[in-house]
Amino acid sequence: MVALLSFDRRISLEGTVLDSKVRSIRDRLSQDWSAAIYNGMYFSPERELVEHAIKFSQRQVEGKVNLVAYKGCAYVVGRSSETSNLYSADGSSMDTLDMNWTSQDTSGFIAIQAIRLEKYGARKIKDGEPLVR
Template sequence: MIGMPVRVKNHNDGTEKTDALELFLYLNKIGHLRDPRRDNLLTAHLDIDDFTMNREHRKIKRELDVKFGDQVYRGFSFSPECDFTRWCINRSQELVEGTVTVKLYKGSVNVVGRKSPLSLYSEELVSMNVQGDYDPVDANGFIRVNALRYGIKNN
């Protein structure tokens, strides 16, 4: 199922849970009252979500999240509009895949690592040592177009 956690592994003691209910209960157990399990899962999911989506895709997804919450709050859980919003959110998750490592400490959840086969990050593209398909001259047109609204001339 899209958007579902598939595994939780405790690197300290080797405990591993793969069943959705078991991993949720396990996070509840280790988190006690200081560390809400929903926050653990949400933090990890949002991190891999951001790591595998482009900025515009992510902005639309965040707007849909808010819209969905509003629809449910107003009692439209089973309405056609809510079904459509749910479908859009699920569709946005089809390319979200990866592993997030978090550290739980005194009620906080900190992301300490992530990896994804679908990551948008490319070390080669951001390297100053490797000439890829990007030509810095291309930025001139982009800067000029964005500067038009300010009446700035860039010659």
């Protein structure tokens, strides 16, 4: 039961911290990792590759998750993370973003994708990491 609660808390925190694209890729890689273990390939290069990618996705996953226990179940009632830059009150409105956008830009796929990539770059700069390796 404790392991299940820890897993649920981790997944909830990932929803706050991980970019949706990274989370989707991590989910697929987790299946590859499980298949490698199930098939006895623990010492294989493909398992190592997948595991490194999964660990890379987890490097910013830190924070607090508040749970409430009620009638034998646990419910997430709050979560917070200092490492999350996916949501900010200032960035949730086009009026406060300093990007010279027009309302027509929101229909463009590239402009929407740029939001998450800009936040990713800002996090790397804040952490002192190079933008490209």
